[in-house]
Amino acid sequence: MSTVEVLLHEFYQPTTSNARKREIETNLLAFKSQPEAWQLCLRVATAGNSFTDNQFLWFFSTSTLEHTITRRWAQLTPSDRAQLRETLWNTYAQLGMLNGARRHRDTLAQLIALMGKREFPEQDPNYMQHCMELTKTRFALGINLLRVTSEEVVSNRGDLTTEWKQYFYSCISMCIPDVMDLVTKYLLIAVCHINGKDIQSTIPNTLMDFSLTSALPNDNQLSSSILELLGCVQHLVSWIRTELISEYFLMSILDLSQWRPANEPISLAALSVLNELLYLQKPLPYAGTLMGGVSSLLEQHNVNKQQSEMYSDKLRELLRLYTTKYAGKLMQEPEVLETFLNQLYGCTTELHGALDFTEKLDIWSPIIKAIAQQPAKITRFNQVFTQLVDEIMRRTQFEANKPELEVLDNELMEDDTPTTEWQQFLDQCFECLALLASTRGAHIVFAQVFAHWSRPQMYLMSLEHALDHGSSRSYEAARKLKHANVGEILRDFATVCQAVVRLAPLMDTSTAAPGVADEMEAQLQMLSDSLCRRCSFWPAIASEEQIWTRPPFRLIWITSATKKEGLRDDLDDIDENDVGAKRRLALLDAMVEMAKNPDIEWNEKDIIDEVNTIMFEGHDTTSAGSSFALCMMGIHKDIQEKVFAEQKAIFGDNMLRDCTFADTNEMKYLERVILETLRLYPPVPLIARRLDYDLKLASGPYTVPKGTTVIVLQYCVHRRADIYPNPTKFDPDNFLPERMANRHYYSFIPFSAGPRSCVGRKYAMLKLKVLLSTIVRNYIVHSTDTEADFKLQADIILKLENGFNISLEKRKYATVA
Numbered sequence: 158m159s160t161v162e163v164l165l166h167e168f169y170q171p172t173t174s175n176a177r178k179r180e181i182e183t184n185l186l187a188f189k190s191q192p193e194a195w196q197l198c199l200r201v202a203t204a205g206n207s208f209t210d211n212q213f214l215w216f217f218s219t220s221t222l223e224h225t226i227t228r229r230w231a232q233l234t235p236s237d238r239a240q241l242r243e244t245l246w247n248t249y250a251q252l253g254m255l256n257g258a259r260r261h262r263d264t265l266a267q268l269i270a271l272m273g274k275r276e277f278p279e280q281d282p283n284y285m286q287h288c289m290e291l292t293k294t295r296f297a298l299g300i301n302l303l304r305v306t307s308e309e310v311v312s313n314r315g316d317l318t319t320e321w322k323q324y325f326y327s328c329i330s331m332c333i334p335d336v337m338d339l340v341t342k343y344l345l346i347a348v349c350h351i352n353g354k355d356i357q358s359t360i361p362n363t364l365m366d367f368s369l370t371s372a373l374p375n376d377n378q379l380s381s382s383i384l385e386l387l388g389c390v391q392h393l394v395s396w397i398r399t400e401l402i403s404e405y406f407l408m409s410i411l412d413l414s415q416w417r418p419a420n421e422p423i424s425l426a427a428l429s430v431l432n433e434l435l436y437l438q439k440p441l442p443y444a445g446t447l448m449g450g451v452s453s454l455l456e457q458h459n460v461n462k463q464q465s466e467m468y469s470d471k472l473r474e475l476l477r478l479y480t481t482k483y484a485g486k487l488m489q490e491p492e493v494l495e496t497f498l499n500q501l502y503g504c505t506t507e508l509h510g511a512l513d514f515t516e517k518l519d520i521w522s523p524i525i526k527a528i529a530q531q532p533a534k535i536t537r538f539n540q541v542f543t544q545l546v547d548e549i550m551r552r553t554q555f556e557a558n559k560p561e562l563e564v565l566d567n568e569l570m571e572d573d574t575p576t577t578e579w580q581q582f583l584d585q586c587f588e589c590l591a592l593l594a595s596t597r598g599a600h601i602v603f604a605q606v607f608a609h610w611s612r613p614q615m616y617l618m619s620l621e622h623a624l625d626h627g628s629s630r631s632y633e634a635a636r637k638l639k640h641a642n643v644g645e646i647l648r649d650f651a652t653v654c655q656a657v658v659r660l661a662p663l664m665d666t667s668t669a670a671p672g673v674a675d676e677m678e679a680q681l682q683m684l685s686d687s688l689c690r691r692c693s694f695w696p697a698i699a700s701e702e703q704i705w706t707r708p709p710f711r712l713i714w715i716t717s718a719t720k721k722e723g724l725r726d727d728l729d730d731i732d733e734n735d736v737g738a739k740r741r742l743a744l745l746d747a748m749v750e751m752a753k754n755p756d757i758e759w760n761e762k763d764i765i766d767e768v769n770t771i772m773f774e775g776h777d778t779t780s781a782g783s784s785f786a787l788c789m790m791g792i793h794k795d796i797q798e799k800v801f802a803e804q805k806a807i808f809g810d811n812m813l814r815d816c817t818f819a820d821t822n823e824m825k826y827l828e829r830v831i832l833e834t835l836r837l838y839p840p841v842p843l844i845a846r847r848l849d850y851d852l853k854l855a856s857g858p859y860t861v862p863k864g865t866t867v868i869v870l871q872y873c874v875h876r877r878a879d880i881y882p883n884p885t886k887f888d889p890d891n892f893l894p895e896r897m898a899n900r901h902y903y904s905f906i907p908f909s910a911g912p913r914s915c916v917g918r919k920y921a922m923l924k925l926k927v928l929l930s931t932i933v934r935n936y937i938v939h940s941t942d943t944e945a946d947f948k949l950q951a952d953i954i955l956k957l958e959n960g961f962n963i964s965l966e967k968r969k970y971a972t973v974a
Contacts, residue, residue: 158197158214161188165213185217192232195225199241203248208261219264225317226271235280238272242281245269250291252298260945263300264303274309274317278328285332287518289339296372297385300343303336304389311794312397313939313966330397337401340390342369343407347383350375351413351420364405380420387413387426391433395795402434404443411450415457416464428471433795434944435478436802444486451479452497459503467882469509470893474503476520481806484527491537498524498541506548511561512894516554517587521545522592530594542597549586553652555645556612565900583652587659599663600673606656613650777954778840779921783836783928784961785832790933791940791963796889797933800827804934812934821926827933829889831925835907837887838869842955844909871906872955880904887944936965 167173168181188194198218201207208215224240225233233241244850276283286466288306292299310329313322349356356370373382390410394402412618413427416768431451434441437716443488458464458472486495505517525542528535535542551557564609566578594602790797802825808814845868861867876884880900881891890896896903908915932938941962948958 158201158219161185161217162211162214165217169213188322189221189224194221195229195233195241197224198222199244202265203244206749208258215261216264222268223271226268226275227314229274238276238280242269242272242276245272246287249298249302249373250295252295262301264307266302268641269302270305273306274325277325282893285329285336289336292339292343293369293372296343296382297371300340300382300385300389303340304385304392307389307392307396308794313937313964314941315939315964333393333397334767336393337397337403337406339369340386340393341403341406341409342366343373343386344390344406344413346370346373347379347386348409348412349421350379351417354381357889369613380423383413383423384426387423391426391430391795394430394434395437395798399434399437399439399441402442404446407443407446408450411447411454414450414454416461416468418463421465424468425471426471428475431480432471432475435475435482436799438802438805441482442484448483448486448490448493448497451475452493452500455497455500457503459500466895467890470890470895471885473513473516473520477516480520480523484523487524488527488534488696491534494524495537495541498538501546502541502548505545508561510895510898511552511558511565511582512898514561515582518549518585518589521589525589525592529592532596535597539597542593543605546593546602548592549590550606550609550653550656550709553583553586553656554609554649555642556649558760559645569759583655587656590656591659594660594663599660603657603660603664604676606653606660610650610653610657613646613653614903624902631748709791779924779928781840781954781956782831782835782838784954784957784963785840785955786834786925786929787932787938787963788940788942788957788961789834789837790830790942791938792943796830796887797938798829800929800933801809803827808934816927816930818923820930821923824930826889827926827929828922829892831922831929832892833887833889836875836881836891836905837885838949838955839907840954841909841952842872842905843868843870844906845869846913869906872951874904876908877904932965934968936967939966940963 164181164184168178173181194706198221201214201218202222207218222245226241230238245265245268249262249269252262252265273281273284285306288299290299291302306329310326317325343362345365346356346369348354349359350373356365357367358377373379373386410427410430413423413432415422454472455476458469458512464472487497501517501520505514505521507513528538552561555562559796562579565582588607590602779840790800803824805812807820808822845866848861848863848865848867851863852867853859854861875881881904903910908918908921941964950956950958
């Protein structure tokens with residue numbers, strides 16, 4: 158092993174060349190394949206201080222043991238297997254708090270679980286019993302081993318036959334009732350500790366083995382122990398039969414999910430368990446208990462205004478999943494639904510940003526649709542729906558909600574961008590209005606929306622009147638223009654107009670009461686006439702006019718081109734003066750025109766080079782980005798399941814059809830997964846820029862002189878702890894809209910930024926969505942590596958030195974799309 162130690166030391170020296178590293182790797186791989194290598198490595202892996210003395214050697218030794226178990230297991234004799242099993246078990250069971258670092262512990266647990274997968278129940282029939290017994294004496298070690306074993310149950314490494322994997326799955330499943338009984342008891346103990354209650358007086362004797370309390374004491378390790386427990390539980394519920402979930406189990410998870418400032422990580426972990434349950438595509442037991450618990454969590458959220466952003470994010474995800482899954486059951490309990498909707502309305506009206514508001518509107522959608530199928534029950538919920546319509550309109554108006562609206566981007570990032578952030582916000586709000594209109598009656602919702610038209614309309618009329626009456630009124634008009642933000646008033650006016658345009662096609666005068674139909678027609682006609690006057694009066698401000706005709710209605714949709722103040726995008730300063738005519742030429746047209754200009758040195762070869770760059774430069778970056786994304790989904794199976802659940806919601810029963818552009822717009826969670834992958838593993842890890850002027854740094858009294866080449870490391874920027882909490886953790890929620898709104902625009906630059914940013918970033922995101930969607934719908938992705946195994950190779954494109962070690966398992970229904 159001394160020779161191996163020397164080679165490893167040389168390998169990790171920064172001065173070692175790549176050629177020498179490849180030579181060393183060849184020697185190390187040859188050593189791993191030697192028949193007796195595992196025995197030498199076993200001594201290193203289980204020695205007392207080897208992990209702290211030389212981690213490189215320790216990890217190489219455990220890697221060799223993993224290679225032996227997964228690749229050479231059949232070549233070991235029964236005595237060799239027994240020696241390997243007993244030595245690892247004894248070492249693991251004796252790990253102490255000081256020398257039991259998490260990575261050390263998890264690696265040993267992984268090796269034990271790999272052996273258990275091959276020996277249980279034939280050669281090691283007591284494997285699961287030993288795991289459960291270990292939790293009673295060394296709780297953290299035992300519960301960790303149960304979690305790792307659970308991961309192996311659903312793991313699809315290619316080192317075992319499908320028949321044996323299914324056999325192992327069925328054998329472990331037979332033990333799960335005992336495992337669930339054990340973890341439920343520990344959950345009950347955890348609830349008592351967290352709430353400061355006496356265990357013996359709180360939990361009935363028939364439910365509890367009080368000897369277990371010694372394994373989970375109320376000491377300074379309680380929080381970390383409960384987190385270990387919840388991590389194990391979250392993985393178990395992702396695959397076990399849901400009928401094994403007891404009511405006490407569910408009640409315990411709901412209790413631990415409550416917001417407790419002193420135990421926020423526990424609250425977040427418990428919410429993750431609930432979300433995992435709701436992601437399952439199968440019914441859950443004890444619906445009444447779950448419904449009551451979710452209502453209690455929502456009520457607590459409305460009362461306690463100090464909850465963290467991460468907790469609010471998790472709770473919002475829970476509510477969205479809950480209403481999607483339980484809308485039908487809520488309809489069977491009108492009183493419960495009425496209470497829940499009132500609480501949900503209180504939550505929706507909280508001011509946490511415009512994008513947070515639209516995500517909360519998504520929570521309403523399944524319930525509104527369910528009520529629409531039972532119109533006889535709508536009367537009971539009229540009041541809260543009326544309030545919701547008014548709240549939607551209020552939140553879209555600058556007059557009432559300027560702080561939230563002014564940070565929304567109202568500029569197109571690129572020519573091919575279908576909509577702005579501002580317009581996307583409005584569209585989501587109006588779709589909810591349309592859904593409410595189809596449920597309550599379009600004429601009722603239209604009347605509410607129409608009521609918001611009068612304020613901006615009256616202001617514009619008064620301003621027009623002042624200007625129409627010449628100098629006698631010019632002072633009044635000037636005062637109005639000086640003291641009012643005309644751009645905001647116009648945008649409020651345009652917003653109401655768009656809302657009306659969205660609702661008008663839903664109104665059927667043939668089914669409305671005669672008086673109501675006449676009133677709606679009169680209102681629409683008056684609005685149409687007024688809009689025509691406004692458009693002719695403000696020709697320089699109205700940037701887009703679109704005639705919408707539907708007898709007997711005629712409306713004009715005006716979208717304001719007023720630029721926002723506040724956080725700006727790097728392309729905001731491009732002024733296209735766009736009034737309907739296209740001012741900029743397409744790229745190829747522009748280059749052809751340049752080639753015709755005698756004053757510009759530009760020829761056909763230059764055009765070919767530029768086109769080739771646009772067409773082909775994105776292939777390596779896209780392939781690297783998609784490969785890293787597949788690796789991350791293979792490693793984080795819970796995230797992969799959420800991506801698949803989103804695909805299922807989009808594609809329904811036709812999972813094999815082609816992906817459309819409209820489909821990609823619905824892939825919100827997949828987009829967050831892609832962005833988080835690009836954050837941690839940007840395909841272009843660094844960029845270089847030459848300064849055209851002296852640059853004074855904001856970070857200190859330093860000036861970088863003109864002409865200097867500056868290197869910007871996206872890889873490092875994306876891992877700054879002051880920008881991204883827990884920056885090395887793969888967490889797609891980093892790209893929730895409200896979190897992105899609180900970060901500087903240049904905190905995420907996988908496509909560079911500024912005038913030289915990647916012109917194909919939208920196309921790249923579209924390609925990644927289509928590619929990954931197709932793969933996830935057709936295959937289950939597995940990764941044989943963890944992130945700790947990654948050896949990054951930073952060339953022009955960021956790669957893995959040993960390639961992307963993933964495998965694809967075809968889904969049962971799937972054929973390649």
